[in-house]
Amino acid sequence: MYVLVKEPISVVAIFSSGKIIPRFFIWKKRKYSIEEVTYLWRTKIGSVPIIHFSVTTEKTFYEISYNLKSFNWQLEKLYVA
Amino acid sequence: MWHSSRAILHLDMDAYFASVEQVSNPFIRGKPVIITGVGERTIVVTASYNARKYGIKTGMTVYQAKRLCPGVIRVPDNLEKYVYTTLKIREILIGFTDRVKMYSIDKFFMDLTRKIKKYNTPEDMLKEIKLRIKRETKLKCSCGLAPNKLLAKLGSNMEKPDGLVIIYPEKVMDILKKLPVDKLHGIGKSTGIRLRQMGIAKASDLGNAPPDLLKSHFGFSGHILRLMGNGIDNSKVPCYWEHRKEKSIGHYHTLPFDTLDMDLIKACILMLCLRVTTRMRDKKRSAKTVALTVRYSDFTTFSRRKTVGYFMETMQGIYNICLKILESIGELTKPVRLLGVTLSGLAEGGRQLYLLDDLEKESRLNKAISEINDKFGDFTIKPASILIMSADKRFKNN
Numbered sequence: 001m002y003v004l005v006k007e008p009i010s011v012v013a014i015f016s017s018g019k020i021i022p023r024f025f026i027w028k029k030r031k032y033s034i035e036e037v038t039y040l041w042r043t044k045i046g047s048v049p050i051i052h053f054s055v056t057t058e059k060t061f062y063e064i065s066y067n068l069k070s071f072n073w074q075l076e077k078l079y080v081a
Numbered sequence: 082m083w084h085s086s087r088a089i090l091h092l093d094m095d096a097y098f099a100s101v102e103q104v105s106n107p108f109i110r111g112k113p114v115i116i117t118g119v120g121e122r123t124i125v126v127t128a129s130y131n132a133r134k135y136g137i138k139t140g141m142t143v144y145q146a147k148r149l150c151p152g153v154i155r156v157p158d159n160l161e162k163y164v165y166t167t168l169k170i171r172e173i174l175i176g177f178t179d180r181v182k183m184y185s186i187d188k189f190f191m192d193l194t195r196k197i198k199k200y201n202t203p204e205d206m207l208k209e210i211k212l213r214i215k216r217e218t219k220l221k222c223s224c225g226l227a228p229n230k231l232l233a234k235l236g237s238n239m240e241k242p243d244g245l246v247i248i249y250p251e252k253v254m255d256i257l258k259k260l261p262v263d264k265l266h267g268i269g270k271s272t273g274i275r276l277r278q279m280g281i282a283k284a285s286d287l288g289n290a291p292p293d294l295l296k297s298h299f300g301f302s303g304h305i306l307r308l309m310g311n312g313i314d315n316s317k318v319p320c321y322w323e324h325r326k327e328k329s330i331g332h333y334h335t336l337p338f339d340t341l342d343m344d345l346i347k348a349c350i351l352m353l354c355l356r357v358t359t360r361m362r363d364k365k366r367s368a369k370t371v372a373l374t375v376r377y378s379d380f381t382t383f384s385r386r387k388t389v390g391y392f393m394e395t396m397q398g399i400y401n402i403c404l405k406i407l408e409s410i411g412e413l414t415k416p417v418r419l420l421g422v423t424l425s426g427l428a429e430g431g432r433q434l435y436l437l438d439d440l441e442k443e444s445r446l447n448k449a450i451s452e453i454n455d456k457f458g459d460f461t462i463k464p465a466s467i468l469i470m471s472a473d474k475r476f477k478n479n
C-alpha cells in the first residue's frame with residue numbers, strides 16, 4: 001500500500017558532477033540509509049523546479065523530493081507491503 | 082534489406098505507467114499492479130502484465146480489479162513522472178533520427194527511411210532502438226516497422242509485450258485479407274459495426290468495396306476508409322522540432338454523452354490541461370491566462386478566464402486554475418456537452434532555475450512533450466481519455 005506522507009525530512013546527499021545522490025535521511029528522529037536510487041524525475045511548482053527521487057532502504061520504498069529554491073527535502077510517500 | 086520507399090516505425094511502451102512504477106519500486110516488481118486515479122471512486126488506468134493474467138483490464142473499477150485479484154497492488158498515478166519519462170524516451174529516439182513524432186504519452190512514430198539502410202537488416206536497427214530504451218530506462222516496448230504509419234501501428238499491436246514486428250511491403254495484402262476491419266487504426270467501434278452491416282468484415286473487403294457505396298455511407302471519409310482498407314497511408318512523420326507559432330493554445334473535447342457528473346467533467350478538464358500543457362512546452366512557452374469554455378447540451382456556450390501574476394508551466398498549476406474557474410461558475414445548470422481549455426498571455430520560455438544537469442538537455446526535454454497528431458485527435462492523451470471512456474462505460478452500465 002502506498003501511503004502519502006508529505007513531511008519535511010533532513011537528507012545527507014552528495015552533490016557532484018551535476019548530480020544529486022541522496023545517501024540517508026532523517027525522519028521523525030530516525031535515520032534511514034538509502035540503498036538505491038531507483039528513479040528520478042523533475043517537476044515544477046509554479047516556476048520552482050523540484051527533483052523527485054524514488055529510493056529504497058533495506059526494507060522499504062520511499063519517494064522523496066528536493067525543492068531547488070528553498071533547498072528543502074520532503075518525504076512524499078512510502079510503500080508498505 | 083528494406084525495399085519499400087518508406088520505413089516507418091511505431092513504438093508503443095508496454096503497460097507503460099505500471100512498468101514505470103515497477104522500475105521505480107523494486108518491491109512491486111513481478112507482482113500484479115494497477116495504476117489508478119486518486120480517490121475512492123476510480124478506475125484502472127493501466128494494469129501490469131501480471132495483473133492482466135487475472136483478467137484485470139484498463140477501465141475496470143478498483144473494486145472489480147480487487148475481486149479478480151485480491152492481492153493486486155494499487156498505485157495512484159503520477160502523470161508528471163510518466164511525462165518526464167516519455168521525454169527521456171523521446172530524447173533517446175531523437176538520437177536515431179530527427180523524424181520523431183510523439184503520438185501519445187506512450188507511443189511514438191519514427192521515419193527511419195534514410196537511417197535503416199545503414200544496418201544489415203531492419204531487425205538490427207529495431208533491436209538497437211529497443212535495447213537503448215531498455216538500457217536507459219529499464220522499460221520495454223513493442224515495435225512495428227512498415228511502409229507507413231497505419232501499418233506500423235498495426236504491426237506494433239500484433240506482438241505484445243516486447244514485440245518486434247516487421248511488415249514487409251510484399252506481405253501487406255496477405256495481412257489485410259485476414260485482418261478484421263475494425264483492427265485498422267482509426268476505425269472505431271461504431272464504424273466497424275456499420276461496415277460489418279454492409280458486409281465488409283476484413284480490411285481487404287474495405288479496400289475492394291465500391292467507392293460509391295462507401296461515399297454514400299460515409300461521405301468523403303469513404304475515400305479515406307478505402308485507402309485504409311488497401312493499407313495506404315501517405316501521412317508523414319514530421320521532425321520533432323517542427324511546430325507553428327501561436328498566440329494562444331487551446332483544445333476542446335466533446336464528451337461521449339452530456340453530463341453533470343463532476344468527476345467526469347474534471348477528468349475531461351485534466352485531459353485538456355495535459356494536452357495544452359504539453360503543446361505549450363513543445364513551443365517553449367509559459368502562460369499567464371487560462372480560459373475554461375463550457376458548452377451545455379442546448380449549445381449555450383460561455384468562457385471564463387483567470388489571469389495569474391506569474392507564468393504557469395505545469396499541468397497541475399493550470400489544472401488548479403481551471404478548478405478555481407469551475408468553482409467560480411457555481412452549479413452547472415444543464416448537462417455539459419463540450420469543454421475547452423485555452424492558454425494565453427504566452428511568454429517565451431520560462432525562468433529556468435536549474436542548478437544541475439546541462440541546461441541544453443533539460444530545455445530540449447521540456448520543449449516538446451507531445452506533438453499531437455491532429456488527424457487522430459483525442460485518442461492521444463491516454464490517462465484521462467481512458468478515464469472518460471470508462472466513465473462512459475460506467476454510465477451505460479448503470
Ligand SMILES: [Mg+2]
Nearest residue numbers: 093094095187
Ligand atoms: Mg502502450
